[in-house]
Amino acid sequence: MTEKGASTPGTGEGGGAAAIRVILPQHLRTLTGLDGEVALELREPVTVRRVLDALEARYPVLRGTIREYGTGQRRAFLRFFACETDWTHEGMDAELPAPVAEGREPLLIIGAIAGG
Amino acid sequence: MSRVRVLVGTKKGAFVLSADGTRKDWDVSGPFFAGWEIYHVKGSAVEPNRVWASQSSGWFGQMIQRSDDGGATWGPVGNRFAYEGVPGTHQWYDGTPHPWEFKRVWHLEPSLTDADTVYAGVEDAALFRSADGGATWEELAGLRGHGSGPHWQPGAGGMCLHTILLDPSNQERMYIAISAAGTFRTDDGGKNWKPINKGLVSNFMPDPTAEVGHCVHHVAMHRARPEVLFMQKHWDVMRSDDAGENWREVSGNLPTDFGFAIDVHAHEPETLYVVPIKSDSEHFPPEGKLRVYRSRTGGNEWEALTKGLPQKDCYVNVLRDAMAVDELEECGVYFGTTGGQVYGSADAGDNWTPIVRDLPAVLSVEVQTIP
Numbered sequence: 001m002t003e004k005g006a007s008t009p010g011t012g013e014g015g016g017a018a019a020i021r022v023i024l025p026q027h028l029r030t031l032t033g034l035d036g037e038v039a040l041e042l043r044e045p046v047t048v049r050r051v052l053d054a055l056e057a058r059y060p061v062l063r064g065t066i067r068e069y070g071t072g073q074r075r076a077f078l079r080f081f082a083c084e085t086d087w088t089h090e091g092m093d094a095e096l097p098a099p100v101a102e103g104r105e106p107l108l109i110i111g112a113i114a115g116g
Numbered sequence: 117m118s119r120v121r122v123l124v125g126t127k128k129g130a131f132v133l134s135a136d137g138t139r140k141d142w143d144v145s146g147p148f149f150a151g152w153e154i155y156h157v158k159g160s161a162v163e164p165n166r167v168w169a170s171q172s173s174g175w176f177g178q179m180i181q182r183s184d185d186g187g188a189t190w191g192p193v194g195n196r197f198a199y200e201g202v203p204g205t206h207q208w209y210d211g212t213p214h215p216w217e218f219k220r221v222w223h224l225e226p227s228l229t230d231a232d233t234v235y236a237g238v239e240d241a242a243l244f245r246s247a248d249g250g251a252t253w254e255e256l257a258g259l260r261g262h263g264s265g266p267h268w269q270p271g272a273g274g275m276c277l278h279t280i281l282l283d284p285s286n287q288e289r290m291y292i293a294i295s296a297a298g299t300f301r302t303d304d305g306g307k308n309w310k311p312i313n314k315g316l317v318s319n320f321m322p323d324p325t326a327e328v329g330h331c332v333h334h335v336a337m338h339r340a341r342p343e344v345l346f347m348q349k350h351w352d353v354m355r356s357d358d359a360g361e362n363w364r365e366v367s368g369n370l371p372t373d374f375g376f377a378i379d380v381h382a383h384e385p386e387t388l389y390v391v392p393i394k395s396d397s398e399h400f401p402p403e404g405k406l407r408v409y410r411s412r413t414g415g416n417e418w419e420a421l422t423k424g425l426p427q428k429d430c431y432v433n434v435l436r437d438a439m440a441v442d443e444l445e446e447c448g449v450y451f452g453t454t455g456g457q458v459y460g461s462a463d464a465g466d467n468w469t470p471i472v473r474d475l476p477a478v479l480s481v482e483v484q485t486i487p
Contacts (some may be wrong), residue, residue, distance in 0.1 A: 027151055027176055031192065061192045065176040069196050077175040111175040 018042060020051055021106035025078075028066070028109070032059045037106055046101035048080055049092035066109060081108040120442045121186060121484040122450055123167060124458055125154035128476035130169050132187040137444055139462040142471045148190060149181065156223050156437055157187075159484040163231035167484075168250065170221040170236070178220050180236075182250050186486075193250030197221070197238055200257035206240065207269040216240045216260070223437060225280035229287065237277035241268060241294040243306065256306035259292065264311060264328040271295035271331045271350075272396075278436055279335045283342040291345065291360060296331035299347070301360050312360030316349060333376045334436040338385035346388055346415070348378040348436070353390055355415050366415020371402050377439035381464060382447040386414040389441075389449055389465060391434040399454075400431035408451070410465050424468030425459065432457070437480040444485060452478025 022038040029035070040054045049072075056063050063069070066078055072092075074080075079088040082100045087107075099105035122133040129147030148154075149171045160166040165186040171179040178197065181190045203216035219239040227233035236244040236253065242260050244253040268275060279293035290306065293299045298313040316330045323329075331350035338344065347354040347363065352373050354363045367373035372392045381387035388411045394402045401407060406425040409418040432455035442448035449465050452458045456475040459468045 025175070027173065030150075031176075031179070061179075064178065064195050068177075070198060075175065075177060 018044075018046065018101055019103040020046060020054075020100065021103055022051060022055060023106045023108045025109060025111040027111070028062060031061050031065070039103075044095075044101065046096045047093050048087065048090075048096065048107070051096070051107055052092075077112040079110050079112060081110060118444055119486040120444065120448060121159070121164075121486060122440075122458065122460070122471065123157035123159060123187065123480075123482045123484065124452055124472075124475065124478060125157045125169070125437075125480035126452075126456070126476040126478050127153055130154040130157050130171075130187075131472070131475060133458065133471050139442075139444075139448055139460060144472055145187070147476075148187070149179075152176075152179075153220075154479065155220060156480045156482070158224050158226060158482045159186075160226040160231050160234075161228055162226070164484055164486055166226070166231050168224040168226060168234055170224055172220040178218070180221065180224075180250050194246065194252050197236070197242075197244055197253050198255070199242060199260070200255040204260075205266055206275060207267060209270060211269075213266070216242070218242075219274060222276045222278045223280055225282060228282050228284055235280050235282075235290075237280050237292060239274045239276040240270075241275045241277040241297060243277055243280070243292055245306070256302075258302070258307045259300060259309045262300075262309045262311075264297070267328055268294065268297035269329065279332070281335060281337050281342075281345075284339045285342055289342075289359075291335060291337075293332040293335045293347075295333065296350075297328050298330040299332050299335060299345075299360055312356070313363070314361065315356075315363030315365075316354065317352070318350065320350075334378050336378045336380050336388075338380045341385045344385065344414075346378055346380060348375050348390055350374065350396060353378065353388075353415060366411070368411070368416035368418055370409055370418050371407075375434075376436040377434050377451060379439045379441055379449070381449075382441045382443045383445075384412070384447075387412050387464070388415060389439065390418075391439070391451065393433060399433040404428055404430050406430040406432065406453075408449070408465055408468075421461075421465040421468070423466065424461075424470075430455075435479055437482075438478050440481050440483040442483045442485045448483070450481050450483055452481045454478065 020040045083097045117137045124131040129150045131146035134143045152171045155170045157169045167183040169181040183190045205213035208214035221236045223237040225235040232249040243256045281291040283289035288305045300309045333348045343359040345356045353367045355366045356363045375393045405427045408421040432453035439451040449461045454477040458471045461468045
């Protein structure tokens with residue numbers, strides 16, 4: 001397990017591109033027609049916001065399903081996990097841990113276990 | 117021979133029930149959008165193979181799906197519902213101001229003249245329209261902006277715009293209903309609106325006859341007589357003969373005048389159907405007997421229709437958008453229950469049979485009659 005904040009500081013737009021792995025909850029995989037993970041080419045800094053920007057650019061059907069239209073805020077019953085750590089409240093612009101930024105670990109987007 | 121297509125929205129997906137004009141043997145397809153709440157599914161009268169579905173989830177928000185092949189395949193269209201300008205506030209349950217927040221689409225009403233135009237009634241209550249096949253949505257903001265919006269309050273199910281009726285004789289006129297604000301009418305295509313609630317009495321309100329604040333559950337009309345409206349209110353079944361300007365109660369001999377669903381026979385404008393529900397605290401049929409009540413006199417005189425419906429130990433509910441009629445020569449009537457049954461009658465309600473028994477809780481039922 002990698003601790004929060006263990007990522008190497010980003011190198012800005014000039015940094016190299018990495019294949020970020022994202023695992024979506026089942027209902028969003030169904031919407032996008034995905035069977036497994038999504039791989040996204042993304043330059044540093046790798047943040048939740050930039051991952052979601054890239055994800056929605058590739059799959060426009062996801063707009064409004066993870067972030068609210070207008071405010072861009074995370075929808076209330078979704079959470080983000082990175083390297084077995086709850087990344088939900090780290091902020092959209094916090095750099096994700098290096099194993100996620102380097103594609104060794106996936107970013108998990110998880111629907112909260114609530115309701116029926 | 118004509119066919120019928122029954123479009124069913126449930127708590128966990130959509131289903132399409134199809135039969136020929138005899139309405140005896142049914143093909144059931146679905147679930148579509150499994151696991152999502154499907155508040156409403158409705159087909160276009162202009163292009164019957166175009167069908168719209170409201171797909172929503174507390175986790176993932178709102179999607180709108182469109183089918184162009186009668187519900188066999190679907191594709192998502194636009195899902196951005198942004199209130200025009202600064203949304204302002206309505207009243208919260210405790211009477212304090214609460215900001216308008218989009219939650220979901222309750223009802224989709226396709227235009228009667230243009231297959232690319234569809235209206236959406238949403239929670240928190242507002243009316244949207246798409247004129248480009250669902251790609252984009254714009255609010256008809258005159259409804260919330262006519263003045264009484266800050267006084268609207270949510271019903272127990274949320275502050276939803278659940279009923280949209282388009283006048284087939286006048287493209288500029290439409291009616292909508294909101295729980296709990298009441299009924300409204302526009303005569304200029306949605307630019308300006310007026311509350312039409314005179315005659316409604318809601319004893320839970322500080323002023324029981326106030327212009328707005330009534331918990332209207334559903335409104336129905338017959339297309340040949342669009343100035344006559346029938347309403348199932350929280351309590352009371354009501355009727356207006358002047359396009360909603362004045363209402364009078366027609367509950368008559370109903371065992372209880374609480375309920376949600378109401379509809380009108382396809383060929384007999386004075387024949388109505390309701391499903392009485394015991395009370396607002398006990399959302400099931402009185403005495404555990406599931407009975408549709410029919411009036412052939414435009415209200416007041418009602419008869420119980422029971423053949424084929426459970427007459428003991430039945431404690432389901434029938435929600436506001438979960439009843440519809442077909443347009444075959446012998447009018448068919450359909451309704452769905454929170455227990456997952458969809459019942460159909462091929463003889464105007466005299467006899468009922470379950471088309472399906474074990475769906476998820478049914479939120480809506482619509483019917484298309486396919487030539």
